[in-house]
Amino acid sequence: MDVKLTQRSDYTFKYNAQLGRHGWLRLTPAYSVKLVEEMMDGVPRDAFILDPFSGTGTSGLVAAEQGLSAHCLDINPFLVWLGNAKCRNYSQVELERLKTESDKVLADCKEIVNRDNWMPQIHNITRWWCKHTLNVLAALRKALVNRFGDPNKDGVANLAWIAFCRLVIETSSVAFNHVSMSFHDKAATYEVEQIESLYQKILNAIVESAGEELTGSASVHYEDSRQPVSIDGVQYSYVITSPPYPNRISYIRELRPYMYWTKFLDSAREAGELDWKAIGGTWGIATSRLQDWKSNGLDLPESLKPVVSQILESKKQNALLMANYVWKYFHDMHLHLQNLQKSLKKGAVLSYIVGNSSFYGVQVHTEKLLEDSLKNLGFTNIESKVIRKRNSKRELFEYCVYATWKGSTKREPQYFCRTKGLDRQLALF
Ligand SMILES: C[S@@+](CC[C@H](N)C(=O)[O-])C[C@H]1O[C@@H](n2cnc3c(N)ncnc32)[C@H](O)[C@@H]1O
Helix, strand or coil, X not given: CCCCCCCCHHHCXXXXXXXXXXXXXXXXXXXXXXXXXXXXXXXXXXXXXXXXXXXXXXXXXXXXXXXXXXEEEECCHHHHHHHHHHCCCCCHHHHHHHHHHHXXXXXXXXXXXXCCCXXXXXXXXXXXXXXXXXXXHHXXXXXXXXXXXXXXXXXXXXXXXXXXXXXXXXCCCEECCCCCCEECCCCCCCCHHHHHHHHHHHXXXXXXXXXXXXXXXXXEEECCCCCCCCCCCCCEEEEEECCCXXXXXXXHHHHHHHHHHCCCCCCHHHHHHHHHHCCCCCCCHHHHHHHHCCCCCCCEECCHHHHHHHHHHCCCCCHHHHHHHHHHHHHHHHHHHHHXXXXXXXXEEEEEEEECEEECCEEXXXXXXXXHHHHHCCEEEEEEEEEEECCCCCCCEEEEEEEEECCCCCCCCCEECCCHHHHHHHHHC
């Protein structure tokens, strides 16, 4: 491994903060615009790109900015909504109307700030916002609903909601400046006037970047990428994406505040249900479901078996849970790659940004294991390249895994035939 490899913050979400639409809302596992631009360099104008793990819509937006066409998929309805709002063109007339209506929203907010307005059921909510700030946010939310309705599929009012989401985070006690999120000791108090002026500032910045024309087109669809997907019958010649990594990071955990305030989420139970559907999901109920999870018999690469066995054999308290976690992650990714083939043009090029991980000292080489899945599924030209170091101390890296789809093959696959022993141990859990 190249020891000089650095953490390259220009290849992370941090690079995106000042980049217009890309900076509207952050998700720390978002990849960097710079990296995506490099991956899309040379993609011909008539090509169709697929991002099966859209997240904040970075690939879709870069494609649309570069005059390209893209379809993006995500299992999280909030991210589908956000991605579509980011990838849409807005006329100056719409944006002017939005500004006029938003001034009225702020006036309405002042009128209702002392009322008992709806607040989300976030556990320990005063850890996020003090009571005073909460009242102002609840009033502003109510004023937005009264004037614009809830966030919707399409329409300029979604920009007002994105500004509200941003406000919710900026007035909270959480910090998102590293891979996960953390709480400050105390939530700050904001007066109604301060919230108004902060909201206005955020909205103005969003409106300014929304006015910049996108010359290509991108749309985000609510789909499970493990299933065969067909959108308008399109066959893709490029897949550019960053799927979840097997590192137990939960997107729901980060997105919770936005999702509760915009009513995309109602309860902790619902959050766990949603995370269970996500590849690598591990929040709430998703963890307990993992304990009983069984593969449906999908044949996986032989190389996965020793990794799962070693985690199991570590005999640590949660060894069985972690072994199942890793197993299910690669099972789901294999299923995704298998079903993806049906949507690919012959010669389609795949670029997947992934990260490795380690459990109880057992190295999980995500890039190698995905390479093996791709090989078994008949992809060719498979290789991976290290992109950056993810952590200063531990051996955590980000890679780009490349492959080409040449069409169906008749080669004999080498499969992961589960041994009875391993099965039995996992079933014991
Ligand atoms: C690493 S994030 C993608 C970040 C994205 N590249 C960006 O720049 O924001 C992975 C995404 O995959 C989504 N996801 C997880 N499981 C999925 C599934 N089965 N089908 C579709 N999307 C899924 C998650 O909701 C998450 O948004």
